Amino acid sequence: SSLYIGAAIAKAMARQDFGAIKATVAGKSLEQVSEExxxxxxxxxxxxxxxAITGESGAGKSSLVNALQGMSDDDEHPAKTGVIETATKPTPYLYPPFPNFTIWxxxxxxxxxxxxxxxxxxxxxxxxxxxxxVAERSTENDTKLIREIKKMKKRFYFVRTKVDLCIEVERDKKKFSEKETLEDIRENCEENLKKAGEPLPTVFLISRKELDKYDFPRLVEQMQKDQDFIKKDILxxxxxxxxxxxxxxxxxAMEKYIWKLAFLSCAIVFTPIPGLSLACDISILVSGMYLIYKVFxxxxxxxxxxxxxxxxxxExxxxAIQNLGSLVGGANSFVCTHFKLKNFLKDVMKDAENVLAKAADSDLLIVWTSPPQCQ
Structure with missing residues (x-):
């Protein structure tokens, strides 16, 4: 019965010490788990x-959009940038594998x-x-904008752009200190945020040309951390x-996704249609592999x-990609789907680390997923 199969899966997970998944299965039939x-x-x-990427005109909004897409300002389909305001209406940039993920x-x-x-x-x-x-400097308009966002009880992240230009301007001074310059910029922004009603302000300092430097990695991580479990996984x-x-x-994130695919594969085994299980398992396996490949x-x-x-x-x-195996081969319900995708994920991780290392001697150490496209 499905209840027996569910218990068997729970035992298999117990042997691997998969506590969270075991808790999901405990006391439920396969149908219940699969439906959830x-x-x-x-x-x-x-x-x-x-x-939404917002702020004053000329502060670097479109450049940040391009950075989050993994595109240069002069690429084929980036958000337009310039010294004058280039966005005349809210413009969406979509991510094809997940079309509901949009940067505006x-x-x-x-x-x-x-x-x-x-x-x-x-x-x-x-x-x-x-x-x-996004701000090149804190202004009254930024303060008004932040107050409106706070009225809506929504999160915002204050990004001070072009800090590399500030560093260059200060560098010629006799007692120049990059650390002190950055602290001065941060403190100035924090004071203005306090005036806007933010008691514990957080400021992210970034350089458009050196995104691995300063606070851009911390900004990405904080945005992920602040979301609920579904949107956190998406980000x-x-x-x-x-x-x-x-x-x-x-x-x-992908390990959790693999568990979900494996459970669906398990449920298909009990669908009384000849040949459906194998066909669906192969489809689940290949689609899972493709998404993992793309995500990394x-x-x-x-x-x-x-x-x-x-x-x-x-080239x-x-x-640097040396570990990925063939996508050929069918899955066989929960165990096969799970372990094939887990092994595939291990290979993808090795190759992603290799690509990251290959880029390490360049000025910009970043691995991007495929970019969103303008709607």
Whole structure:
């Protein structure tokens, strides 16, 4: 019976010390577990994540959009950048494997067409999950914007851009200290955020040209940490990888995804249609492998983007991929699906670390997933 199979799976997991999954299965039939897993998968597939990049005109909003996409400002389809405001309406940038994951480039607040007192209604601030407020310096318009976001009881992340330019300006002074300069910039921004009603302000200092430097990795990690479990998984899967810790987080997210696929594979075994189990298992296996491959940025499109950003050739980065096996071969219910995907994930992790290491001697050490596309 399905109850017996569910118990057998629980025993198998107990031998591997899979506590969390064992708790999910305990006392439930296979049908119950499969239904819950399917609901979670549907939630992951259908949940929306809308990130708004906002701030004053010319502060570097579009450049940050491009950075989060893994694209240069001069790539084929980036968000347009320039010294004047280039976004005339909220512009969405989509991520093809997960079309409900959208980065929005909002028009600059305080321009003639987007006055601060009408900005919330004009750009429909209420529709976004959270905000990245981009500023080259703290201004009154930034303060008004943050107050509006706080009224909506939504999260925001204050990003001070172009800190590399500030460092260069200060570098010629006799008593120059990069650390002290960064502290001065941070403290100035924090004081302005306190005036906007933020009692414990957090400021992220970033350089568009050196995203691995300063606070950009911390910004990505904090955004992931602050989300609920579904949106956290979505951000973890599709945001850029800048460190080995980032790779580890992706691995953990994909391990949970693999368990869900394995349970669905197990449920299909008991569908009384000849040949359906094998066909569905193969489909589950291949789709799972493809997503893992893409999430870690090892597909050709992602490698081309990474190569361009780190100043290496596609062939150099491709040569670091040595562990991936063939996608040929069928799964066989829970055990086979689970262990095939787990082994595949191990190989992907090794290759992702190799690609990260291959880029290590360049100025920018980043592995990106494939970029979103403008709608």
């Amino acid at each position: 897993v399917q609901q979670e998968m549907d939630l992951l597939k259908n949940a929306r994540v809308d990130i 480039d909002l028009p600059g607040i305080g321009t003639p067409d987007f006055k601060a007192d009408k900005y919330r209604k004009q750009v429909k601030l209420d529709r976004y999950d959270f905000f990245i407020v 973890t899967m599709f945001m850029p990888v800048l460190t080995k810790q980032g790779l580890k987080q992706k691995k953990e 940025g090892l597909d050709d499109e992602s490698l081309y983007i990474t190569a361009k950003r780190v100043g290496k050739t596609f 150099e980065l491709k040569s």
